[in-house]
Amino acid sequence: MRKSRVIIVAILSGLIGAVLPMITMAYISWERALAKERTHLETYSERALKNISLSLQQGLNVISDLESWSGVPCSPEHISLMQKATVNTRAVEEIDYLEYGLLSCTSWGVTSILSGSATSTYTNARGYKINVRLIPSDQGIQPITVIHRGAYKVLINAGRLSDIILDDRMQLGVFYQGQLVNISQGADEKTISRLVSSQDRNNEDYLYAVSTQDDWSALVAEPIKSVDTSFYSELAWMLPIGIGIGFVVVLSVIRIMRIRLSPMAEMQIAIAQREFTVHYQPIIDLETEECTGAEALVRWLRPDGTVVSPDQFIPLAEETGLILPITDQVICGVVKDMAETLRKDRNFHVAINICADDLKSGRFLDTLDHALKGSMINSSQIWIEATERGFIDVESAVITLKRARALGFKIAIDDFGTGYSSLQYLERLPVNVLKIDKSFVDAIDKFSASSSVVTHIIAMAKKLGLEIVAEGIESPHQADYLRAYKVDYAQGWLYSKALPAHDFLNFISTQKTAGESPRCDTDGGGVAG
Structure with a gap:
């Protein structure tokens, strides 16, 4: 539209x-x-x-x-x-x-x-x-x-x-x-x-x-x-000027249109109109199968109702720096959506993904501090998720994460095992939680080079005293396997896709009423977290 x-x-x-x-x-x-x-x-x-x-x-x-x-x-x-x-x-x-x-x-x-x-x-x-x-x-x-x-x-x-x-x-x-x-x-x-x-x-x-x-x-x-003769004489050299100006205007309009239709311009408009919303993918305690938290995932909901996949806009947002105001909207959205739930259950948490630029500058901490004021949400209920790709400037990231830990936030490393610096820098980072990437979970019991990596990651995390979240679980067999290795939490379509705030709150309510974790079919559609 x-x-x-x-x-x-x-x-x-x-x-x-x-x-x-x-x-x-x-x-x-x-x-x-x-x-x-x-x-x-x-x-x-x-x-x-x-x-x-x-x-x-x-x-x-x-x-x-x-x-x-x-x-x-x-x-x-x-x-x-x-x-x-x-x-x-x-x-x-x-x-x-x-x-x-x-x-x-x-x-x-x-x-x-x-x-x-x-x-x-x-x-x-x-x-x-x-x-x-x-x-x-x-x-x-x-x-x-x-x-x-x-x-x-x-x-x-x-x-x-x-x-x-x-x-x-x-x-x-x-x-x-x-x-x-x-x-x-x-x-x-x-x-x-x-x-x-x-x-x-x-x-x-x-x-x-x-x-x-x-x-x-x-x-x-x-x-x-009688003026006609003079008029045509004037028009003979004035009209080409008008045509030239019109040509320049048309070229300018085309250029502006191309800019306005560019993905970056669309994203800027979307930010200004607050079209970015937050969906929540449940995080399940593997031992009790209770929902103990959620990962906040940003979604771009256009005015016509269509949803833009994060894979389509997150890379551009990170490249152009527009990820920063998007992150701010996510933080505000999380506090607005989840404040009551987090106040009622102090063991419940919400994880928020932080980009490399924010990890480098620490800017997002001021946004978090401002958003949490007066909300009565404990800092420990907010998990800060950083991907390994966010540790390009490791020294700055370490300073930011230590400051976040000092403020009471928990730190999680997302998509662990996909980056180039995980083993080298993991001991230096003030980390509380390790999240195993879906690609390794998919390899469980498969004859591939990465099939045994998940057990090594679990062992390393246990040795470092870290909590573990396995992402992308789609089958009960995967859940049973991870439960056998004492993995703490699970996340994936076996339990639920990412849900809008209202549906997520209903998910929690239904789970408490039923006494167990409801599960969504893996072919239920939507955008996976």
């Missing part, structure tokens, strides 16, 4: 990791394209505003120059002067001279193109009156912008104010204090007016920029689709 979940999460993460960078790059490309177009539009709006300022300034300069003339008004000389100013000034279409507010003459004689109704007039800060959009009665004439001061009026074709070269699909609108003055050729007046009054610069249909100076504004807009 956990592997499936990791794989599903990894697939989803990989898909997101592959797609999201490309989507992000597409989004960035779009935003960059928008930014470029907005900058482009701002350039045109500023250019349009500069053109407006230049055109107006030309009109103002004409008025200023004519006001300094001191000849006879409307004389041929005066009209000629106004005609020259009109011809030589690009923005000016006509110059009018007024006396007492009435038209007296123009640069084109005595008539004016301004026949018709006037619109509202503004007065700017310099005292000029400006009629920004005068519509002549003659429909053939474009709207006029009129600048008036004193006796002179200068007529400027409003089209001059929007007379700049625009990119295709661009539209320009010129405004004075928000009033539309003129629009570029082909522009939509309603769209331009709506955009200039809008506060939303992220219009769904148009991009636009507005430049303002001295109550004059120039708005340049274009359809949002």
Whole structure:
């Protein structure tokens, strides 16, 4: 279940990791394209505003120059002067001279193109009156912008104010204090007016920029689709970056998935979720056939109910150092499961296996001491089992075991006879109990090189004054043989496989009720201790 979940999460993460960078790059490309177009539009709006300022300034300069003339008004000389100013000034279409507010003459004689109704007039800060959009009665004439001061009026074709070269699909609108003055050729007046009054610069249909100076504004807009060209240009080099990032993300997800699916990672998760439980294999007194203790054996119970064999995870746990927190969980589990039983029967014991690293450091003794505080369990009821393979650093192991003996714990050598140092170091170790390995028990009465070893081990243990536990007993004949050689305790499937705490307590209860040791069939399944 956990592997499936990791794989599903990894697939989803990989898909997101592959797609999201490309989507992000597409989004960035779009935003960059928008930014470029907005900058482009701002350039045109500023250019349009500069053109407006230049055109107006030309009109103002004409008025200023004519006001300094001191000849006879409307004389041929005066009209000629106004005609020259009109011809030589690009923005000016006509110059009018007024006396007492009435038209007296123009640069084109005595008539004016301004026949018709006037619109509202503004007065700017310099005292000029400006009629920004005068519509002549003659429909053939474009709207006029009129600048008036004193006796002179200068007529400027409003089209001059929007007379700049625009990119295709661009539209320009010129405004004075928000009033539309003129629009570029082909522009939509309603769209331009709506955009200039809008506060939303992220219009769904148009991009636009507005430049303002001295109550004059120039708005340049274009359809949002105009961004496509810039977008595809940006995407052409941004998308490969997104693909590259996605590739790196996918590789990272694969690597993380492999790590998460590794046995070591699974074990770390199992430790964090406390999936390691303790099973107990009964230890039987061969003389009375009573259960006098148990060996605590760790089991890995997955959330889906499957049990991982110790043979599959113990070597890895020892190799990676994860055996240490597993041992801590076993110690806590033993105290929690067996405290009441150990308090009721002071002759009862539980054996706990200790790894080589713990034997070297002695770290587990602090865990034991902490777990036993307040439990009212005697230290002598806890057997510390160490395999011969745990005595790689014999000097450190001897120091740790002597310290354990001093604290009252009993020391047992597990799987005796399978290591390389048993005979050499046995007398130096502070040992109370010797456990005969199953491989030698299996050889009882068989014609093999190891068939006689069990009797020599028993004799050596007796000589050293050690208690003896025979492991892996599966037949009554083996039990009888060991009983005849005065072996103290037996352990194996003849009596029971390793049981969960609840079943083990029932085993003890049933034995006491029946007055003898119940036995399990050797084909009963489960993981042997």
